[in-house]
Amino acid sequence: MKNHVSITDMAKELGVSKTLVSLVLNNKADKQGISKKTQNKVLKCAKKMNYKPNLMARGLRIGKTDTIGLVVSDIANPFYSKMARYIEDFLGKQNFHLAICSTDENTEKESNIIRLMREKQFDGLIISSSQKKPDDFKQLLREDYPFVLIDRNFKSIKANFVGIENYDATYHAIKHLVGQGYNNVTAFAVSPCYVSSIKERINGFRDAMKDSGIDFVPEMLVEIPFNEVKYTVKEELLKLTRPNNKIKALFAINNNIAVACLEAFQELNINIPDDIAFVAFDDIDAYKLTTPPITAIDQPLEGMCYHAVQILLNEINKPAKSKKSVIFSPSLILRGSVKKQ
Amino acid sequence: MKNHVSITDMAKELGVSKTLVSLVLNNKADKQGISKKTQNKVLKCAKKMNYKPNLMARGLRIGKTDTIGLVVSDIANPFYSKMARYIEDFLGKQNFHLAICSTDENTEKESNIIRLMREKQFDGLIISSSQKKPDDFKQLLREDYPFVLIDRNFKSIKANFVGIENYDATYHAIKHLVGQGYNNVTAFAVSPCYVSSIKERINGFRDAMKDSGIDFVPEMLVEIPFNEVKYTVKEELLKLTRPNNKIKALFAINNNIAVACLEAFQELNINIPDDIAFVAFDDIDAYKLTTPPITAIDQPLEGMCYHAVQILLNEINKPAKSKKSVIFSPSLILRGSVKKQ
């Protein structure tokens, strides 16, 4: 039944100890003074018997898996799949591997995934959390388990974090709209919107309006329930574009909402930028392909992922001391979806 | 230094054997006649000491990891990230987890990843292979290692496979173009194009042309080197749209090429469908957002992933016997990128 070869099998075959076999296979044979002749014998045997190390056994012994977990809300979201790819590549350069899980913005699911990844002895986690409260992360900190928050932060804890200036970026984008002559901007935000990035963007939106001398009225901020984005966006756009109520400028708070908006624009025959000026958060490929292309806030994902990986691997290798925070300033990429009026 | 609690620690604390602790934690206590009182004691202790099982140790003993590996060329490609998501969800329902790796269409990288996933003792693999020759898979078959090929097949081996009728779908799409009045269709294919799906699509393209009474000339098939898609697509489009050489219809063999085409259309001011009729393989979100939306061949990814998972888990649970093949017929979704002429 046992159809794989272990070092014990090889040791038996060769008439040597498994210590010796292990040493040879781990390039520690010279240090231990194993003769070259014996080393070659072992190596040859390994090839002949098609030996494959059992990394579980190895991991159990040395207490490492060389695996990092990535927790995001949805790996099919291009923002996160790109993130996964960058992280995978950076990790690969240091011989670490990646396991990815989607949480669907579900708190309980996320908790379970984090627990599971720890039980699998992953060496560390990179998390874009959907949690409302940072209890899980407080626990991880208490237990010195290495992790980095990415994209979404908790201000009440002191953890490693890599993210962007959501407030400033949004503020700037809204100011841009205002500067182009729009004094009636509506923002579509996902709800529940307790994750830090969304909250910050909402604040940036609100303050930019106020600072522009525009009275902020609650109707300017439309909440789109996370699990029925597509339907709600269309409904809301229908409402907003009724003749007596025509909005002029729309800000989509993330790519999910933005894609739903773009689809709805098509279906409802809304013309960008003539009917509505449109700005989106998170730059994704699709924004370049629409007519006109979409003005969007671009997160420097590659740099973010680079730092997330570096911080995490550093902490894994050296006894963790202080926590690090890296905050990038995203840029507003001007395309054709806003025209001066 | 040891900062986690093991069943041995709990056994010591409670003054019982670790056998007992293990049995209780695995719900095998009743069967073994452990008294309820003792069971409660153990459970309470586990909670108090914040016990977390070590799934590596468990996996080593029982020879399972409950983990499946997914090998694709690029997880940032929306086709594959959607695939990953579906697979993740189907696996999750049966308490399996997913690890994903990108190969960049690199043969050697793919071989290494497959080896690594096996060494990590993953219970099985789902692979969209970039290999030219099926040597790795022959080996897996020989060793009865469970795996399912998805999207790309090898006709020279008898392995589990889930895919689509690439030939028919392409044939049908090209016939559609011809039917709309285009007798000069160019196909942009990736090269190297030895993967089965691409080969089949190319054949479908060629035969559809021939069967339509159109002389197939080599210039109708343009090879785009995989690692410089964007640049080459633009160059080729420039050539093809020179006044004396104006093509009328373009077929993009996958979403990578298609997205590059769409970007180039923008940059070169090529108008779809007036200047060129355009059909793409793989339906991705972006195709719905362009003006006009893109006519595309849609793979039933969800169903494909469902079967891939079922076949794989079946084989893992039961001694493998015969191999299964599931082939879907994708549908051509007519949008606005082809107009009758």
Place this chain on the structure above:
DNA sequence: AAAAAATACTAAATCGGTTTAGTTTTTTTA
């Protein structure tokens, strides 16, 4: 020629679980 050093190797503990094959004590049956 005895002591020290170098060479070439190995026994056994360990990681943290699972599982087989018991053992001991109490209760039931014949």
Place this chain on the structure above:
DNA sequence: TAAAAAAACTAAACCGATTTAGTATTTTTT
């Protein structure tokens, strides 16, 4: 009342590696 059965638990082997602390043999040094 002896034998069988049931109840409650456990010792020890095992999964496949790594690693510590050796041992045995040969070679070098004094």
